[in-house]
Amino acid sequence: MDDNYKKRPESWAIITSEPGPELPLVTVRFDTVRNPRNAKEMRAVVLESPDWVNIVALTPERRLVVVRQYRFGIAAVTTEIPGGLIDPGETHREAAERELREETGHTTSKWTYLGASEPNPAVFNNLIHHWLAEGVEPTHSLEQDDGEDIVVDTMSLDEVRDAVLSGSIRHTLVLAALARIMDLSKG
Amino acid sequence: MDDNYKKRPESWAIITSEPGPELPLVTVRFDTVRNPRNAKEMRAVVLESPDWVNIVALTPERRLVVVRQYRFGIAAVTTEIPGGLIDPGETHREAAERELREETGHTTSKWTYLGASEPNPAVFNNLIHHWLAEGVEPTHSLEQDDGEDIVVDTMSLDEVRDAVLSGSIRHTLVLAALARIMDLSKG
Numbered sequence: 019m020d021d022n023y024k025k026r027p028e029s030w031a032i033i034t035s036e037p038g039p040e041l042p043l044v045t046v047r048f049d050t051v052r053n054p055r056n057a058k059e060m061r062a063v064v065l066e067s068p069d070w071v072n073i074v075a076l077t078p079e080r081r082l083v084v085v086r087q088y089r090f091g092i093a094a095v096t097t098e099i100p101g102g103l104i105d106p107g108e109t110h111r112e113a114a115e116r117e118l119r120e121e122t123g124h125t126t127s128k129w130t131y132l133g134a135s136e137p138n139p140a141v142f143n144n145l146i147h148h149w150l151a152e153g154v155e156p157t158h159s160l161e162q163d164d165g166e167d168i169v170v171d172t173m174s175l176d177e178v179r180d181a182v183l184s185g186s187i188r189h190t191l192v193l194a195a196l197a198r199i200m201d202l203s204k205g
Numbered sequence: 206m207d208d209n210y211k212k213r214p215e216s217w218a219i220i221t222s223e224p225g226p227e228l229p230l231v232t233v234r235f236d237t238v239r240n241p242r243n244a245k246e247m248r249a250v251v252l253e254s255p256d257w258v259n260i261v262a263l264t265p266e267r268r269l270v271v272v273r274q275y276r277f278g279i280a281a282v283t284t285e286i287p288g289g290l291i292d293p294g295e296t297h298r299e300a301a302e303r304e305l306r307e308e309t310g311h312t313t314s315k316w317t318y319l320g321a322s323e324p325n326p327a328v329f330n331n332l333i334h335h336w337l338a339e340g341v342e343p344t345h346s347l348e349q350d351d352g353e354d355i356v357v358d359t360m361s362l363d364e365v366r367d368a369v370l371s372g373s374i375r376h377t378l379v380l381a382a383l384a385r386i387m388d389l390s391k392g
Contacts, residue, residue: 027282027356030275039226039233042250043328046228049277055354062277063229088217089326090236090249095214096326135375138324139276139283141230146377167242169214188322190333190381197380201388 028054038063044142063141070137070146071114072101072195075124075154081172083122083154084187088167097171097181098192101146110147120161122170124154135194148195175200215241225250231329250328257324257333258301259288259382262311262341268359270309270341271374275354284358284368285379288333301336307348309357311341319385324378335382362387 030051038046045066052059075083082099089096100121104113111129119125132148162168173181181187182202196202217238225233232253239246262270269286276283287308291300298316306312319335349355360368368374369389383389 027273027275027354029280029282030277030354032280038228041225041233042248046226051277053352053354055349056351058351060352061229064278086214088214090217090238091251091328091330092323092326093216093219093330094326095216096323133372133375135377135380136279136283137377139279139281139376141278143278143280162242164243164245165240165247167214167217167240185320188320189326190322190324190377193322193384194375194377194380197384197389198391200390202384203387204385 030054033059043067065142067103067142067144068106069104069110069134069144070101070191071104071110071117071149072099072146072191073114073118073149073151074099074132074195074199075118075122075126075151077124077155077172078153081174082178083118083124084171084173084178085121086169086171096189097187098189099195101191104147111149114147114149114151118151118154119158121166121168122154123156123158123160124151125157126151126154128152132195132198135191137191146191146194148198150199217241220246230254252329254290254329254331255293256291256297256321256331257288257378258291258297258304258336259286259333259378260301260305260336260338261286261319261382261386262305262309262313262338264342264359265340268361269365270305270311271358271360271365272308273356273358283376284374285376286382288378291334297334298336301334301338305338305341306345308353308355309341310343310345310347311338312344313338313341315339319382322378322381333378333381335385337386 033050035049038048047064049062051062100117102117130150134145134147220237222236225235234251236249238249287304289304317337321332321334
């Protein structure tokens with residue numbers, strides 16, 4: 019038991035790296051890796067993606083701007099905060115401003131970086147950057163892709179907290195962003 | 206603008222559903238779906254997986270049990286809480302007990318369900334169930350798969366909070382679990 023405490027695991031050698039089958043949204047890569055513990059080789063799948071952003075957008079009344087949309091993975095409508103993929107040549111701050119405007123029509127000049135999280139470091143190679151946008155106002159029409167059908171709403175922070183505790187907001191990427199600005203625990 | 210407020214988006218019709226290429230860990234499915242907003246059809250990728258579990262395990266001294274391991278997605282070592290896939294025939298509570306024992310050697314009889322989150326509802330079809338295990342003690346040796354090389358450690362909850370704020374713990378599935386028992390905000 020004690021042997022496994024307080025040590026740092028070693029990095030694994032990557033023996034070969036090859037492209038996997040073509041998928042939308044992600045680039046699949048297969049790495050053959052060697053486990054430093056037992057020298058056994060295995061094939062690991064990596065899903066490559068550009069970094070993502072999401073935005074905690076608060077109105078002047080401190081209401082959170084949320085988007086409701088049908089999600090193909092769970093085949094159901096979710097309540098989320100706006101977000102998306104960073105486009106080529108864009109900074110994550112620019113992507114955050116663009117996604118907020120396109121998905122909700124809201125803009126502001128008051129932006130604060132909240133840090134980044136790993137969406138799933140076991141398989142995804144990317145980060146999601148979290149931004150806080152304060153004093154946002156509806157200034158534009160929505161610009162939806164053909165593959166989007168978004169409804170915009172706002173919620174008080176008490177309503178947001180209740181929605182997290184009841185499970186009606188439960189997208190982990192959204193929770194990671196919200197946890198940076200409010201206490202989501204039951205305590 | 207107002208047209209997009211306070212309404213509920215509709216579900217999308219699934220026109221066809223077919224298997225995608227074979228990958229480890231997930232089953233790939235392609236759904237052809239119709240957007241109710243503009244009646245356009247598109248091909249959505251769904252990554253099917255059994256549900257996952259992760260465990261906030263606290264020692265009698267209220268220290269968090271963490272695992273450090275090399276993660277293939279980001280090709281780096283992470284600090285996380287124990288967790289994994291639910292095996293066929295297993296309840297998520299049983300999977301939580303098993304993963305805690307296998308990955309950290311710790312056991313306890315005091316378990317509290319913390320609810321579930323969606324790992325990524327845009328592409329994944331599954332949930333991750335969060336469990337709190339209190340009063341855990343090291344009672345077993347680790348049982349690592351050939352594809353694992355895990356180092357166990359414990360951290361005080363102050364250290365955990367600092368690690369989240371500094372970004373050294375930033376796996377979204379871990380943050381979703383931790384946010385249920387402690388305030389992770391800067392405020």
